[in-house]
Amino acid sequence: MKISSFSSFDYVIGIDIGGTNFRIGTITQDLKLSNCRRESSRKLFESDRPSDTISTFLSSYMETIPAGKCRGICLGFPGTVDKTKQTVFSCPNLPVITNQNIGAELKKQFLIPVIVEHDVILLLANDMQAFDLFGSDCVIALYVGTGLGNALYIHGRFLDGKNGVSGELGHIPVIGKKDPCPCGNQGCMELYCAGKRLEQIHRDNYSETGMEDIFGYYPDSAVLKEYVDNIAIAAATEINILDPDHILLSGGVIRMKNFPYEDLLDRIHFHTRKPYPEQNLNFIRGTDDPFSGVSGAGIYMWNLIS
Structure with a gap:
């Protein structure tokens, strides 16, 4: 973290906007998170003016902060954003936000730096x-x-790409697959290795068991083993291209009760090129905190403005 002259009471606001939950908090320069709140995204974004909704919410929220000055706002969205970090290109789970220049509107309202970013970067x-x-x-x-x-940090910076939309590992096409993807393409990788596929497996095969118990009750299930292998194939694809120092694995599926994490690592090793990088992989299981996206927004913002 760079040294700056900001007051110890100054803060940035981090916002993590998901398809289900809207989370917000303040982060001081020493990266302490406080004033956390969670709201329903669906309820907040019932109108067709998302910038106004966020602005009104922020104005009310900032009145509750006891001291200090807001130095910036960083918002994470579950979708693609443009290179300038102002406009949300596509947000399938909250379509009202698609093609909205959220950053410019909030900057005009609050007269401080505002950054819009893909939530996985945060x-x-x-x-x-x-x-x-x-x-x-x-x-x-x-x-x-x-x-x-999917998010990548390479040579000292988060990779965003020419248009700001790098890291779409979930939308690599799978050979021979034609299933429609919400992105508009067919046979995208995440159709076979993410949460919606797991819900389908549960619905089609194990509906008598609670979703949260699926891995514990059926450890030898062929269809679940194939599902885990598909996650491994996605990971190994990127590992074989980039030869990374570290591989972070997290998310709601991987944090599920009895998820076969060690089996996943074994399958990633199986699909990774030998002898290297396969013989020198370093896996890290990501943090398990519902406000990690809010904290990440604060870290990201402070690194930009300090």
Whole structure:
């Protein structure tokens, strides 16, 4: 963290907007998180003016902060954002936010820096801080939740690409597959290795068992083994291309009770090129905190403005 003249009471606001939950908190420059709140995303974004919704919420929220000055706002969205970090290109789980220049509207309202970012980048920022990885040359992260989230940190920066939409590992096409994907393409990887596929497996094969118990009750299930192998194939694909220093694995699926984490690692080794990088893989299981995206937004923002 860079040294600056900001007051110890100054803070940035981190916001993690998911398809289900809207989470917010303040983060001081020493990266202490406080004033955390969670709301329903669906309820908040019932209107067709998402910038106004966020602005109104922020104005009310900032009135509750006891001291200090807000120095910036960072918002994470479950979708792609543009290179300038102002506009959300696509947000399938909250379509009202698609093609919205959220950053410019909030900056005009609050007169402070505002950054819009893909949520998995902020999750990676939090995990890199937690595991002291910012000195690494290459870190990749897979967050297996409703979709297959992917974020990359290479040569001292988070990779965003020419258009701001790098790291779409979940949308690599799978040979021979034609199933429609919400992104508009067919046969995308995350259709076979993310949460929606697991829900389908549960519905079609094990509906008599609670979703949270599926891995514990059926450890020898062929269809679940194939599912885990598909996650491994996605991970090994990126590992074979980038030869990373560290591989972060997290997300709601991987954090499920009795998820076969060691089996996943074994299958990643199986699919990774020999002898290297397979013989020198370093896996890290990501943090398990519902506000990790909010903390990551604060880390990301402070690194930009300090």
